[in-house]
Amino acid sequence: MNFSAELRLAHARQLSRRWFLRDCGVGLAGIAAHSLLAKDSAAPSPSAVPAKPTSNPFAVKAPHFTPKAKRVIYLFQAGAPSHLELFDPKPELTKRDGQLPPAELLKDYRAAFIKPNSALLGPKYKFARHGQSGIELSELLPHTSKIVDDLCLVRSMQTDAVNHAPAQILMNTGSQQFGRPSFGSWTLYGLGSEGAELPGYVVLTSAKGTSGGASNYGCGFLPTVYGGIPFRGTGDPVLYLSNPKGIDAPAQRASLDTLHRLNELALAEAGDPEIAARIASYEMAYQLQTSAPELMDLSSEPPHILELYGIKDVKESNYARNCLLARRLIERGVRFVQLFHEAWDQHGDLTKAIKKNTEDTDRASAALVTDLKQRGLLDDTLVVWGGEFGRTPMVQGGNDGRDHHNRCFTMWLAGGGLKRGHVHGATDDLGFNVTQDPVHVHDLNATLLHALGFDHTRLTYRFQGRDYRLTDVHGEVIRALFA
């Protein structure tokens, strides 16, 4: 390699480090400037003063106040897991199996498919107390049960939507209507990203495609750079990562060196800073061609870690592998990792299907928390586990299914300054309505943003003449969830 090529490589390496941090959105300058954190003068903490004005959309920014959590791993269980088989023990429902629900419960009630006056269905699995906290969990969750003292269980979740696509969109973007930015996008917009070589918001998927589709992790009206980037379990981990057939690494480097040189000549001629950004984007692409496969290659993980997550074949793409990848991503500075596992829509065949789902997910979800904890990452990482709504206490489809239910469901949170071994909220004896401390989707999102250091009413973006936020015009921070 001659000297100039050496120099160029060094330059490229330097650029790539700054890449996602600085250059990849020069054109976005004024957009972010007058929206985010523009009103920080009244913020309670000195850290709320924004970093100096910059054109970099990923520059690390200080939130409104000292955050508990710096990053998020969101384990989205799409299709809506049954709280009654997993998290919310209901002996009374067992007793009333086959009976009709009380008429007063059904006033103004709307299920998705079934007639409200369908018979009650007793939980299909047994519950037992676990850990020092003595929290009751289902026998379907042997691994989650072991980490229950690290969990903050919210049994009083509520949502507005009873159909999958709108409910998933609501959970992820704070609106049933398509077109709003996802939680991950807001986080990236608000905090920037520490990951120099990887995107700030990475999406990992298992099972089938979600009802909400790409909008679940979209950027809505925020600049495109804040959208979630899927890392794929099969084929290229990042789309078009592989060179065309026949192009080896030296040919790629030679091509990019030429491109770099030609674009530099154009920059000198035209003087447009966008050209500098373009040069940097190609160098980062080159860097990503190395860093993404390295990230996805689990062969460097020790056997006990693979065992912990229950990964048998490191090449097989599944939920367990995604959980381990999530840890690897945040270790590399990625701000927000979101897993989507669309598999929980048990209108029928509940007993068998939910068992399969928990076999696929329980061990790895728990392993992730354990792994983060043993690496000292749990304290400032927020882990969220949950779907878009719950399931009816009433039966659907013969005697082995449950319909959509938006009045209550359970999610769990871990890390990020939240209480551990804690249960928040309660539902009635049938798991039908919340009886204590309801937490609406907007409240959850307000609380999660709070953990990240944001006043959810002040993390805004001006669009169509209005200051939009993740929580729309709603949301109360649930302070009781914090330790």
Next chain:
Amino acid sequence: MSAYEQHALCAVPPSMLRHAHLLVLSASLFTFTAAFAAPTATPVDFAREVQPILAENCLHCHGPDAKDRKAGLRLDTREGALKGGKSGVATIVERKPADSELIARISSTDEEETMPPPKENKKLTAAQKDTLRRWISEGAAYTSHWAFTAPVKAALPISSSPAIGNPKSKILNPIDAFITAKLPSAGLAVSAPADPATLCRRVFLDLTGLPPSPTDVDAFAAAAAQGLAPAVAALVTQLMASERYGEKWARVWLDAARYADSNGFEKDLPREQWAWRDWVIHALNRDQPYDQFLSEQIAGDLLPNPTQDQIVATGFLRNGMLNEEGAIIPEQFRIEGVVDRLDCIGKATLGLTLQCAQCHTHKFDPITHDDYFGIFAFLNNTYEAQSWVYTAEQQQQIAKLKNDLRAVDDRLKKAEPKWAEKFATWENQLLADRGKTTWIPVVAAETGSTSGLNHPVQLADRSILTEGQPSTRGDIFVITTPDLAGATGLRLEALCHDDLPFGGPGRSLYGTWAISELEVTSQLPDSTKWEKVALHNATADFSESARTLEREWDAAFDKEQRRTLGPVAFLVDGNIDTAWRADRGPGRRNTDSVAVVQFAEPLAFPPGTKLKFLLKFHHSGDDNGRHNCMLGRCRLSLTTAPDPRAAPVDYAALLSLDTPAGQRTPRQSDALFTAWRASDPALKKFVTQADALWKKFPAAATSVLHLAERSPADTRTTRLLERGAWDKPRHAVAPHVPAALHALPVDAPADRLTLARWIADRRSPLTARVAVNRVWQSLFGTGLVDTPEDFGTRTPVPLHQDLLDWLAVDFMENGWSQKHLVRTIVSSRTYQQSSRATPAQLARDPRNQFLARGPRFRADAEVVRDLALSIAGLLSPKLGGPSIFPPIPENVLSYNYGKVTYWDVPTGPDRYRRSLYVFRKRSMPDPMLSAFDAPNGDFSCVRRIRSNTPLAALTGLNETIMVEAAQAFALRLWREGGATDADRATHAYRLATARAPRPAERDAVVQLVAGSRARLRQGELKAGDIAFSSLTRPTDLPADATPIDLAAWTIAARVILNLDETLTKN
């Protein structure tokens, strides 16, 4: 020296800056506006200076929304401000800032007193406070918001700036007059014109979205040497005559119209809507006046004698998403659809954030909650229709067919002079017979489907309509407690409805249906058991002969093809594999039908017995319900008459009897005449002739989703929805528009056409401005108003309001001609400037608001892809037609909620069609186009944001079509690029950037080729792998080329396709 060249000036030399009244300019418009005001003694300008302060800081609580208004104080009107709030203290006392509560409050340091309240996190600057103080002392004049007052043409400014050079020169283009007038204040001056090659490419990209060929560039350069202005004018004329013009500009409107090729939401089934897309292309190509362009899209169906094209145009408002998830309540998502239509109209035509008033009165703009539903009401009284779209030839063919059918009737009337008497006798007999049987419609106590996936609802006329998810297989049922003893028969009417495909009565791809089985069960009072009620003696007005199912309904569950269909007896034969179908064939299939079945024994149940009627559908094909055979609208009735039967008369004719003879529509009269003709064996000859003609009825090329106005009998009342929630209807709201805008025409009917005409009205303060701004944004990258979706009170007076208004008026004065508008802009020196940015320009005006240099920005996603295809010589010129399926990675395609079975990627020329024709699947944004920021059509998008990411870089380098383009580009260079690598490098640059490479550029390319060739020769790289795709073969090579040559050039071509300059409109 041409007049143009005399104006070719560079940036102002630094020495000159010392003399200019310079302001420090920031990129922020707010800062700019404020800075403008600071040093002068001129009176405060309410619109520019005060209104933005009020809008940003006060109106959220003291604005138009009375419901949430704090302290009863309103500051968006002068009246309100003078009156003050509930406290009775005058908020503003004219000319007395010291007595004005407003000043006291904004100056207060008391946390309880100070405004805006500390919790709002808003703080006025000292300058802003001073502005308000001075404004009050000058009399606190209010003017209405700039964008709510109709635009006028201001006098063109006479430039006096010394920087403009020759003061005697006339500025030819008004745009330049406005632009140059402001440049001195920013210490800027006009840039030199772009060199002819760059300018030629710019005009090509802007007018057609495609690059010029080297020949085009040479021709333009030669013409420009004779005179730039005529050369540009000629080029514009040439390109505007090209069909490519409409394709390029259609994309802009398609974004605004949220066009996509799938329905969205979970199911995201494909839809056919490309006829509407093609309509847009043609409308732009023929430069349809923009006011008509809008009217036809909003209400083409309501124009007198609408053409097929005008119906297709109304597809605009049906481009939104459609939720077909199983558990939906169709009405909820119908309402959401109307909300989406308002949002689209607001953004695309009015530049108003209408959606802000869906839940409450707008916080900033004068749009009340009632106003929102006033506009909603114009759009609410509609069917969501679907119609066939025929080609021009087919339309002629149909017209001829109808003529021929009339001729048959004429021959009949000639052959049978007494036809009128006979017809009347027949009609009277029919009426009399019909009167013998009384049918009592079933009143549903419950409707549903066993699976819960389908949601039939009973309408006022007792018919039952099923919308929402079309199931592959399934059923619908109706439960009733009839107050009727001794029922002998059940009548099932299959009825048309305009919410169904092609009017129904079915929900299939043709609006047809097939009922596999009709079952009746009964449940005695106090029983939970349903007992079967025996049925027999089915009769119908029409049935097909027994036949097997057409192949398109093949289903995995019926591999043995057991299923048959035909006679009405199949309805009650206890065999799910047989179905009654009454498809009368193309042109006649979307019509009503009837069947009557008898109870084996007259019903004799105790009072309170429930009857359940179940219609089973088992004759569908696979494919997520697209090939369903469900009945969309039906009505069930019971009778006690003995031996009830369906008359063997076409049911549409029988229904036509309900309308008195004089009032029948032609369709009704036709139905009766045809039925009579069929009833008389003596007329069989004519029936045979007519049937033969009908057999020639063409199968439509495609269909379109569109809006249709509801029939008067079916009028829908609009109600205000509390907090915008679909299930909280409150008081009725009549169609109306916000009072702050221009008035509706007096005495106009309260329908969609009136709304359309109101929007496309010369009196509208917004419509033309919004259109002009959108075109400006496309050409310059940023609009004159940089929030094209919002011209409301939160939008400060734009820097170039005078120019925007001048262009808006000029646009209307020139017949709303978009081509005139584009030509005006492209002819300006402002547009033609070099885009080269000097450090001084970058420092003074980083965002190029003052336009002292030409536009330079990365091309839109579609243009990026089209550029590569054009440069490679691969682009297919085919215009319009069904969207094409681009190659996408399997890991994207397989990750859909519903399996995508229709993604047939073409391997022929269609593979390389323009990106406009790439299939847009909403839940799976096209990976190539979305990497370059193309929106996916979920909602109206009038402003794309341009990003610059490594993902786009990877796409440019490695995406399948890009790689194939690089290979084809190499081949092209070898064929036509000359004899040496240096020649080829030059040709490559000219194809990609329109200009010849500088020596250093040429050498770099040649070096890459040489280096690659060396490695190829040494066998380090495989030439065949690099140079050829799975679709090309080494045998395609020119005689003098080796695979090694091509591979080396493929590597270089890939680089050139990814040059910043290639991707950029320069």
